[in-house]
């Protein structure tokens with residue numbers, strides 16, 4: 327396991343508090359109380375067990391520190407998050423896969439139920455679990471015209487669980503979610519805006535961060551309690567479903583992922599990932 331460390335420093339010139347873990351950097355602006363969290367796990371910010379554990383630890387810390395909001399973004403050149411780390415799913419060790427899936431459920435629960443408002447600034451490609459990471463925030467701003475976002479699980483020969491699908495339905499509605507999930511379509515920035523996968527688009531990352539901050543400023547005069555209660559009631563049925571079905575969801579996934587058909591599909595997908603030229607894959611699967 328990677329050596330992990332957390333360090334806290336305050337920069338007296340910028341009035342920002344920095345929290346740095348090996349794959350996540352967090353900077354809290356002392357004046358506004360807004361945390362900017364930057365994912366930095368080259369090459370593609372894929373979500374493996376250790377990365378998910380870091381995300382949960384950081385969310386707990388931000389909650390304890392009573393931040394006023396969070397902006398989640400990527401420090402990589404052209405990828406926001408490539409989704410689940412396929413190596414966790416391909417030829418898995420059943421014990422690790424059980425821990426991985428349980429931690430994935432817990433990460434989603436933590437992010438989807440934060441006591442502070444959240445924004446994702448999508449400054450790179452964002453397929454499958456990467457798109458879900460963005461959907462689990464309260465607001466989404468997508469940068470530029472060069473990236474793709476969507477749910478391509480079907481292209482890998484796997485399907486998204488109920489709690490995952492319900493999260494998407496809550497954002498874009500039942501019909502669009504069904505078409506999106508069954509076709510595995512990856513959307514351009516403009517298409518994503520049109521179907522409501524993202525709330526705003528803008529040309530560059532700096533403007534996107536400003537738009538994210540602007541959204542979070544809406545909560546300056548809203549009671550944190552009223553915010554949290556409203557969000558909990560709105561999201562309650564999906565959250566409760568997962569809480570009630572956690573073990574069933576893990577057991578099913580662990581068995582299903584190990585089946586020969588799924589493993590064959592993942593093998594073929596991993597091969598295509600290696601053989602296709604950069605970005606061809608994403609455009610191929612449109």
Ligand SMILES: CCCCC/C=C\CCC/C=C/CC(=O)SCCNC(=O)CCNC(=O)[C@H](O)C(C)(C)COP(=O)(O)OP(=O)(O)OC[C@H]1O[C@@H](n2cnc3c(N)ncnc32)[C@H](O)[C@@H]1OP(=O)(O)O
Nearest residue numbers: 369372408409410411412434451453454455458459604605
């Ligand atoms: C709140 C938490 C989230 C909640 C999620 C909840 C539930 C999830 C349940 C639903 C299931 C989801 C399944 C998935 O997410 S499966 C992952 C799907 N992802 C993809 O299909 C992305 C595939 N990758 C790409 O299309 C491209 O890599 C790219 C992201 C467009 C980047 O392109 P480029 O910059 O050209 O980089 P490379 O293609 O050369 O890749 C570099 C390197 O990284 C490896 N890699 C890429 N993606 C993954 C991945 N997802 N997992 C593991 N490894 C990945 C790629 O193989 C290269 O490796 P090598 O350098 O060794 O060749």
